[in-house]
Amino acid sequence: MKSHYTMQLPQFAKDFGQSPSDFEVKRKVEETVRLLCKPCNGKGAVSNSCRCNGKGTVVDKEKSEQQGIPVYKTCGKCSGRGYSRLKFSEVYEAITGHLPELASSTCYESFKPFYELLVTKCLMEEGVADSMLAKVTR
Template identity: 50%
Template sequence: MKAWRVRDTWLPQEQDREQIRVICKPCGGKGAIKNECRCRGRGEVLDKEKTDLQGVPVYSQCKRCAGRGYPRLKEAEIYAALGIPKSTWSRTYKLFFDRLVEHCHMEESSAERSLCKVTH
């Protein structure tokens, strides 16, 4: 007969463990974690402490995305989603991905400059 150890005591395998339902802290029981910030893409969040002190809304830079409006994906998440090993990611795809992100930032700033010219 097999046995397992539970908190410094040995229980035979036939005995059932007590099952406790616990809500996951990161997702709050929803089953998925969102990749969005509190800023919802704006890059700024309402600073509640400073707002309460001054009496007027005070906005500060979002700490999660550093004001970009979206959080950067971690390398581990990227190569896991692609289903490739870390070594293949770093040798083959990382440089391409970084340059693609850099190009997107340049195009975004170009579009923002064009919008400012039109609106101002």
Template identity: 35%
Template sequence: MRLKYAITVGDPKSAQIVAYQSRSTGDSHLSREDIVTSLGVTQHRARAGLALIYAKYTKDTYAAATALRELQLYATTIAKKYLPSNSGSGVYVAISNLAILALDEYCRTADTPGAKCRCGGKGEIRDMKASRMKGVPVQKQCPRCHGTGLKPLTRTRCHHAILLVHPISQATFSRYWNPFYDDLLAWCDRQESIAEASYNGYANLNPYVMETDSQ
């Protein structure tokens, strides 16, 4: 059982998770006790990653607050790597605002209100030309969302969030702040991977747990 499914054992809140589970195949020999124990170990080893996963897939507000604190702490530690030393007043509030936006973007799923692409969140659309040629329905990747199922977000919102507390030009935003924001998003992805690896590693090392889920 993958981590994103395991977190719903107590209280499956997300329609996105329910949809994933409906597509899951194979048998899992993980008992509820095994899952809870594995989650406890993962929380100890990868707190940020597990909080991010809860925030993303179950929309848990407590987990989101924990994830935001971790992300804001990371943001302050890397700020000097990207931002000019003479950034001026308001820069720390701007950094915090970008962390909030990065977490919001990371947590978007197809069941987030208003986040679905025109493809309905499926990430694919009917290829009419190929369907006519072959005489059967043919699907292709949605060109709008590139398969994510989500409406693409522009970085304009990030620039505007900074302008509220820290005046910068578009050129300054593109040169310094945009790469900084990319790093925040990448950090979220890394933490999720670390949590997944921690959870799976515990299950594989536990002789009383057998895992045959094909997901």
């Protein structure tokens, strides 16, 4: 009986009645599927910017109408940072996604102070980076 399989089977395989298909190597194939991510709408990151679009300033409509030219003011929603701060309730939802048995009182007592400390440290480091950038670009 002829086969398209050219490799000679070892004697032990012939003795056990093995066929060439028993020695085949299966390979895994990954299929790429193009889907639109609903949270980020395909942008790759969830935007946390507010109505100032990351600039930190917005047009003051009342003063602009009075003076006849655009007057800018610090964005009230983000306090000039350019992005609105992440609420701890959203952080809590993310934590309970990984630890569903965590009580909300424990989370607010333990994790919220740590979260506030991290935010404060990030804002301090952002200020240091801004001052260094101002020195370099002077």
